[in-house]
Amino acid sequence: MIYYYDNKRSISDWYIKLLRENIFTITIPGFFYQYSIMRFFLKRTFPFQSVKKGDNVLQVGSAAWTFDAGVSQTAMLSTLVGEKGNVIVFEPEKKNIEYHKKYCRRYGIKNIYVEPFGVWSDSGHLDFLIHQESDGGHVSEKIYHWRGGKDTNFKKTTIHVKTLSSYLDLKKIVPKLVNITVNAGEFNVLQGAEKSFKDIGNFTFPIFGPRKWYKDAIEMLIKSGYKVVLSDAPPTLRGRPVYRNQANKMCKNNPQRIVAFATKDISILPQKRLIPIEKLKRERQTYVFIQNHANTKNEKKIKG
Template identity: 30%
Template sequence: MDLEQISRKSLLGQVLRLPLRLIPPQMTMPIWLGKLAGKKWIVGAGRNGCWLGTYEYQNQRVLEKTLKLGNTVFDIGAHAGFFTLLTSVLVGEKGKVFSFEPLPQNLGYLRKHLSINSITNATVMAAAVSERSGMASFRETSGSYQGGISSQGTLQVKMVSLDELIASGEIPVPDCIKIDVEGHEKFVLLGAKSLLESAHPTIFLSIHGRPVYQQCCQLLESLGYKIQVLDKPDGGELPKNLDLIASYPG
């Protein structure tokens, strides 16, 4: 059961979460379920589903089926590192994970999680990813999962382009890219257009907003990618926020 799928406002959601509120946020817990079972997680770093092991469970399963030992993965919008931990396990010692995250608080948790779990195949990139390199204004919110690049932001962060980083030799060509950047998805893809055209990495994309969905699909399909929406509802229009996988035929 994915606790995050149960509304916090419902009676069931309130009852299930009540005992979880008693756990100190600074406490380190073993992750209960899934491929990360036994790994360590700081309770206050993210949602309870992280240390329970149920966080975005469907996306976990899709990654498990897709990634292979020795793969190179980019985790863009890594937050506190749940999917960085997962992909580091899935690709094994010979694989590599590059974890991109601009927010200082999240970076602290991310580095701590890698340290307490003795993860040696993941590299932290303290930057936001966009269509070009430089500096950008970042809008912070009360929730650590939200926020993003915005002209109204008050935090200045480093901004990088995947194409420029690869051309400089700073990072290798990836087999898979996971992107969760709160509405900035199109710009991440634009900054990786040469990479997508030449290497065709598989892309896991969390979409925030229907216009962004249309823009990303149009760009990816123009590059020859096939789009599959995960957990697509039967009939009716697509939800505002959704996850998809883009793969290159053959």
């Protein structure tokens, strides 16, 4: 079953519009007032309601620019899991890795751990493109060509990658949530985690823009026992801080900013906010997204 999550609730809107987008939090960044004191709102904001204090969560891909913009999902998760929890970040790019370490030292954060490699569908080495202007624009070379990229401002390199399943088997970790943000490579990450689906409670990942694989990802998750919930307000792509970042201007022109949340326990979300996708009103962005990208051949299978 696929659901839509209605996030039009006053407390979340108040947080996003009046607090997170406040000019003060943009021009004078700081972990305490951008993230720590926002915990009350973050734990009520989709798709992070499942995260509790003491949880182990995984963040696949984490750009440096998001921290001071007030929209870092890594920092949000750090706030949510608290001192007894852990946020394990998988990030292959050296400058991003160094910034994470610097940020954690600056603000005394002790629950963020960075693994200096990428996560993919297979373990080994991956041809990778480093964007020369945007620390959030790095991408797999295969994904770049597949999505028809025309930007030439990249430097090619090779990175070490592992599958999530191999990592979890080695470390004996059972994550509460796996949050994936890797520039249209999220399906590859999911494929590398399939052997561990029985141990992973929740996934969240974006499905907007060039991610034409989203139907296959949803079908795979549903077949593995997950319920999939879609919404059109991921926490890092709705607010003005993203729009003001020159390296991410493309977000401003993308009307369908859809995030998917896959869970085995649908009761962790407020039931009154859940709408079966087939009952979704046409004016919703998510409805338009589904209709514009519908694969009629697989429609019945995907609806579960």
